[in-house]
Amino acid sequence: MSSFNQQSIDQVSNNAEVLDALFSDVRSDEPGLIDQNITKVVLNTLPKKVIRTRKRSVLFDLVGLTLGLIAAYFFFDIEQIFVSSMSLIPESLSITVANIAAFFIGSIVLAFVAFWAGEKASK
Amino acid sequence: MQQLDDTILIELAVNKNDQRAYGELVNRHQSNLRYSMRQLTDWNETLADDLVQDAFVQAFKQLHKFRNKAKFSSWLYRIGYNTFLQHVRKKQLITESIDDQPLAANDSLISNDANEDSDARSDLHQRVAKLLSQIEPERRSVLHLFLHRQHTQQEISDIMGIPLGSVKTHISRGRKALQSNLHAWQG
CATH class of the missing domain: 1.10.1740.10 (RNA polymerase sigma factor, region 2, helix turn helix motif)
Known part of the structure; x- marks a missing residue:
């Protein structure tokens, strides 16, 4: 190995040690920053409208679902909807490449829509 | 409380x-x-x-x-x-990478001069921040977490939500960049 190469390796090794020593110094010397009204400013900036907590969120969803079901019972002909829905189911189903492709594409689209709606709702 | x-x-x-x-x-x-x-x-x-x-x-x-x-x-x-x-x-904060462009020796970030030792000590944190500022943001954050906060590579991956391989690359290349900068300073 040439002396030049050895010197380069020594230099790199030396720099690595210097870097570690530098960060070691900084770490041990890290100042504890005094709270210069940061807490006060943050608390004053928090949204006034209280975020919905997990329990409350579930409660809202359950109440909404119940009210929706009650409204549906009085305003819609449930029996007719059921019969109409059942009539949509085909008596026989032929499995073709086109059907499978349509099924997968439909599933993917629905999954994306559900994901997007979930992400939007969580923001 | x-x-x-x-x-x-x-x-x-x-x-x-x-x-x-x-x-x-x-x-x-x-x-x-x-x-x-x-x-x-x-x-x-x-x-x-x-x-x-x-x-x-x-x-x-x-x-x-x-x-x-x-x-x-x-x-x-x-x-x-x-x-x-x-x-x-x-x-668009200026984040010119030093990966390809090490600082010149006279742009020293850490003084080696004994007379400036006390100044360098008081400015140590700012000088390290200056050193890190030459690196692109994601790599800078990885280096801060690794070299300063001493998190493991897996922890950094979890904290930043980036693949472990990217963390390893950032550390390897980032260290080289920082060392290169120190090399330029040492002349």
């Missing part, structure tokens, strides 16, 4: 909407986060504090999503880092 664990304070803030509990969390973690943000922003104290305030507000909005699998400080850092990234994207 000061005696309570982070987990309990979070529960109080989320389930009871106790803002005093959240205030205690802010008070407890503001120093570390502000220091980290200063290291990421080339020790721009005003900018760092603004980012920290934004991060704490964002954290409050998302507090119900926090899971105790991670430490609150790590989760908070991630929000702070994302806030910093958003700022960088908006303002």
